[in-house]
Amino acid sequence: MALYSRVSGSVGMITLQNPPVNALSAAVRQGIVDMMHRALSEPEVKSVVICGQNGKFCGGADIREFGAKMTGPPLVPMVHLIEAASKPVVAAIEGIALGGGLELALSCHYRIAHSKARLGFPEVALGLLPGAGGTQRLPRLIGVPAALDLITTGRHVTAAEARQLGIVDEVTDLNAVDAAVKFAQSVTGKSLDARRISTYPCPRPPDLDAIFERAMQQVRRSARGAIAPGTCVQAVHAAVTLPYAKGMERERELFSLLFTSGQARALQYYFFAQRAVSRWSTANGARWDTSKPRPVRKAAVIGLGTMGRGITVSLAQAGFSVVAVETQEKQLSEAKQAVSGMLERGAKRRGVPLAHDKIKYSCSVQAVADVDLVIEAVFEDMALKKTVFQQLSAICKPGVLLCTNTSGLDIDELASQTQSPELVVGMHFFAPAHVMQLLEVVYGPRSSPEVVATAMQMGKKMGKVSVAVGNCRGFVGNRMLKPYLEQAFFLLEEGATPEQVDQVLEEFGFAMGVFKVSDLSGLDVGWKVRKADGLVSPASTGTSARIRGGSRYSPLGDLLCERGRFGQKTGRGWYQYDKPGGRVAKPDPWLHGFLEEYRAQHGLVARHIDHQEVLERCLYALINEGFQILQDGIAAGPEDIDVIYVLGYGWPRHRGGPMFYAGQVGLDKVVERLEHYQQIHPDVPGLQPCSLLRKLAASGNPAIHKWREVIQKPRSQL
Numbered sequence: 001m002a003l004y005s006r007v008s009g010s011v012g013m014i015t016l017q018n019p020p021v022n023a024l025s026a027a028v029r030q031g032i033v034d035m036m037h038r039a040l041s042e043p044e045v046k047s048v049v050i051c052g053q054n055g056k057f058c059g060g061a062d063i064r065e066f067g068a069k070m071t072g073p074p075l076v077p078m079v080h081l082i083e084a085a086s087k088p089v090v091a092a093i094e095g096i097a098l099g100g101g102l103e104l105a106l107s108c109h110y111r112i113a114h115s116k117a118r119l120g121f122p123e124v125a126l127g128l129l130p131g132a133g134g135t136q137r138l139p140r141l142i143g144v145p146a147a148l149d150l151i152t153t154g155r156h157v158t159a160a161e162a163r164q165l166g167i168v169d170e171v172t173d174l175n176a177v178d179a180a181v182k183f184a185q186s187v188t189g190k191s192l193d194a195r196r197i198s199t200y201p202c203p204r205p206p207d208l209d210a211i212f213e214r215a216m217q218q219v220r221r222s223a224r225g226a227i228a229p230g231t232c233v234q235a236v237h238a239a240v241t242l243p244y245a246k247g248m249e250r251e252r253e254l255f256s257l258l259f260t261s262g263q264a265r266a267l268q269y270y271f272f273a274q275r276a277v278s279r280w281s282t283a284n285g286a287r288w289d290t291s292k293p294r295p296v297r298k299a300a301v302i303g304l305g306t307m308g309r310g311i312t313v314s315l316a317q318a319g320f321s322v323v324a325v326e327t328q329e330k331q332l333s334e335a336k337q338a339v340s341g342m343l344e345r346g347a348k349r350r351g352v353p354l355a356h357d358k359i360k361y362s363c364s365v366q367a368v369a370d371v372d373l374v375i376e377a378v379f380e381d382m383a384l385k386k387t388v389f390q391q392l393s394a395i396c397k398p399g400v401l402l403c404t405n406t407s408g409l410d411i412d413e414l415a416s417q418t419q420s421p422e423l424v425v426g427m428h429f430f431a432p433a434h435v436m437q438l439l440e441v442v443y444g445p446r447s448s449p450e451v452v453a454t455a456m457q458m459g460k461k462m463g464k465v466s467v468a469v470g471n472c473r474g475f476v477g478n479r480m481l482k483p484y485l486e487q488a489f490f491l492l493e494e495g496a497t498p499e500q501v502d503q504v505l506e507e508f509g510f511a512m513g514v515f516k517v518s519d520l521s522g523l524d525v526g527w528k529v530r531k532a533d534g535l536v537s538p539a540s541t542g543t544s545a546r547i548r549g550g551s552r553y554s555p556l557g558d559l560l561c562e563r564g565r566f567g568q569k570t571g572r573g574w575y576q577y578d579k580p581g582g583r584v585a586k587p588d589p590w591l592h593g594f595l596e597e598y599r600a601q602h603g604l605v606a607r608h609i610d611h612q613e614v615l616e617r618c619l620y621a622l623i624n625e626g627f628q629i630l631q632d633g634i635a636a637g638p639e640d641i642d643v644i645y646v647l648g649y650g651w652p653r654h655r656g657g658p659m660f661y662a663g664q665v666g667l668d669k670v671v672e673r674l675e676h677y678q679q680i681h682p683d684v685p686g687l688q689p690c691s692l693l694r695k696l697a698a699s700g701n702p703a704i705h706k707w708r709e710v711i712q713k714p715r716s717q718l
Ligand SMILES: CCCCCC/C=C/CC(=O)SCCNC(=O)CCNC(=O)[C@H](O)C(C)(C)COP(=O)(O)OP(=O)(O)OC[C@H]1O[C@@H](n2cnc3c(N)ncnc32)[C@H](O)[C@@H]1OP(=O)(O)O
Pocket: 020, 021, 023, 059, 060, 061, 062, 063, 064, 065, 066, 070, 075, 096, 098, 099, 100, 101, 122, 123, 126, 128, 129, 130, 131, 132, 272, 275, 276
C-alpha cells in the first residue's frame, strides 16, 4: 500500500510500503492513485514527494503477482496520472529505482537521488521490457544510444552516472527525502510544461539506422535465442519513429508478446530459484535458518594450479586474508605472477579492489597452522587428496574447517582421513574460479550443519551463488553431465558429427555445444577418471569394446586421448585448432574419417539423425538424471538443479534450467520420449525414466513449485 502524510504544511508525501523492496503490487498501485488524487484535491498541498519506506524507493512491478490475474489499477494510467498532475511531483530515490520503479520516477516532474542509489531497467533479465512507458520516456530524456544500452542490458547505474546521463536532477549524500521535500517547495508554482518527459521530442541522431543496426547485431550476438533484448530494441525504435501515444501502443503490444512467452515465465522462475537456493536444507535435516555460520577471517588455499589460483583471487577480493600454499618452488613463483595479473585485471576491468596485500605465499603446508578454514585444491586424485587431508588434520588448529575443491570425489572418504570428519565439506568451484558465479557446497553424511552454513556463507561473500548438494559421484552438475555426454558419444557412433550435435545444442541456447566444451576443458580430464574407474580397456573391436558392466559404452573419447588429442591445449580434439591453445574450433576432416573407420570396425551403419533426436536424447537423459538426483535426496528441490545448470553449465537462462524446461515440455512427453529411445537402446539404463519422473508425470504434470509435495521426504542416500 501507500501512506499519505503532509510535510511542512504544503508538501503531500506518498510513501510506498511493500517490503522488502516496495514493489508495485496491486495494493501499492491503488495506494499511489488514491493518494495522488488526495494530494491534488487538497488546496493546502502545493507539491508532492513520492518515496519508499525503509530507504528503498521501488524495486519495480511485483514479480510475485505476475502469475496471477491482474487486479488493481494498471501501471500505465497510473504514471500518466502523475505526469499530468498540475502540482509538481518529485521522486525521492533512495536505495533502488528499478523497472516499474524507475518508470514511476520518470513520470514525476523531478528526481532527487541519494548518492548510494542504483537505477535501471532490469526487465530484460525477466524476459520483459519496461512496459509502463520506460521505452518511450528514457530515449526522450537521455537519447537513443544511452537508452538502448540501459534497456537492452538491464544494467544498473549509480546515482552519479544517472546524473551524468540526465536521468536525475540532483544527487545528495544527505537524506534524499528531506532534500526532495526542500526541492518540492522550491519549485512550487513553477510551470511544469517542460517537465513532462512524454512531451519531449525524441532526439534523432544522424546515424540513427546505424545505431539500431549495431544494437540489433549486439543483442543477436549475446542473446543466444532470448527474445527480450531484440524486442527492447524494437520498442525503443518506436520511440523515435512514432508519436508518443502510438509509441505507447507499440510498447504495449511488444510487452504482451513477451509477457505471454514461455521465456518470460522461465526467467521469472529463475529469478526466484536463484534466491530460493539460499534457503538451503540438507537430507539430514540441517537448514539455513537453524544453522549458524562460523566466523572466518583467514583462509588457506592448498595447491596453486588453475583452480587454486582462481580461488585465491576470489578469497582475497572478498576481503579474506589468504595463505596460498604450493609446495613446488617453481610453480609457486609462477602462481604468484599469475595471481597478481588476475588481481590487476580484476581491478582494471571490474573495479574490484586490488588485494595483493591480502595474500601470503608459502611453499610449506605448515603455514596454514593458524587459519580458520582451508580449501584444498590439489590435483583431482583421491590418493593425493587423502595425504593432504591427513597432513591438514595434524597441522591445523582445532576446529578448522577443511574444504575440498573436488568436482566429484567422495567427500566422506576424505573426511575419514581426519580427526574431525564433521568439519569436512566439499566446495566445488567452477573454472575460472574467480569468474564463475556458481559454488556447489557438498555436505557429507557427517558434515556438521554449521560447517555447511559456513561454506555457504563463504561462497556468498565471494560473490557466488552457493548451492548445497549431497555427496555422490559428480554431485549434481557433473553427475547429470555423464548421461548427456554419453548420448552425445552414442550419436557420433550412430552417424552424427560433433558439428551437428553442437549446432543443435547451441541453437537450443547453450553457450557452447558439448564437444566444444569438451575440447575447452580437456578430453584428458574425463579420460583419467574413466581410467581410474577401470573403464578404459585396450583397443579391441566388436561389441565387447562398447560394453561395460552390461551397459553400452562408447570408447570414442578414450581413442582420441590415446592419439594425443586432448582438445584446445593440443590443438586437436573433436575439432582442429590453428595451434595448441587455439580457441577457434574448425571441423576436422581427420575426425570425420576416423569416425567412419570406427563405425566400420565396429559394424555400425551411419544413419541420418535429425535435430530433434539429438536434442531429445542429450537433454532428456540429463533431465532424467536430475529427477533421479531429486529422488535420491542429493538436491533438495528442482530450483537447486536449475541454478547449478544455468550458472555452471551454460544452460540458457531463458529456458529456466533443465527441470523447469522438462515441466514446460510436459513431464508425460519427456517420459514418453525416454521410453521410445529406451526401446531402441535397451542397453542404455540412463534412458529408463526414473520413478520420480514417472510419478510426477502420472500425477498430471503439476507446476514445478508443487513438485516438492509429490517428492516424498527425501530418503537420504548418505
Ligand atoms: C501483471 C502485469 C504487470 C505489468 C508489469 C509492468 C512492467 C513492469 C516491469 C517491471 O517492473 S518488472 C520488475 C523489475 N524489477 C526487477 O527486476 C528488480 C528485481 N530485483 C532485484 O534485482 C533485486 O531483488 C534487488 C531489488 C536489486 C535487491 O537485491 P538484494 O540482493 O538486496 O536482495 P534480493 O535477495 O535480490 O531480494 C530481496 C527480496 O525481494 C524480493 N524482490 C526483489 N524484487 C522484487 C520484485 N520486483 N517483486 C517482488 N519481489 C521482489 C526477492 O524475491 C527477495 O525475496 P525472497 O523472498 O528472498 O525471494
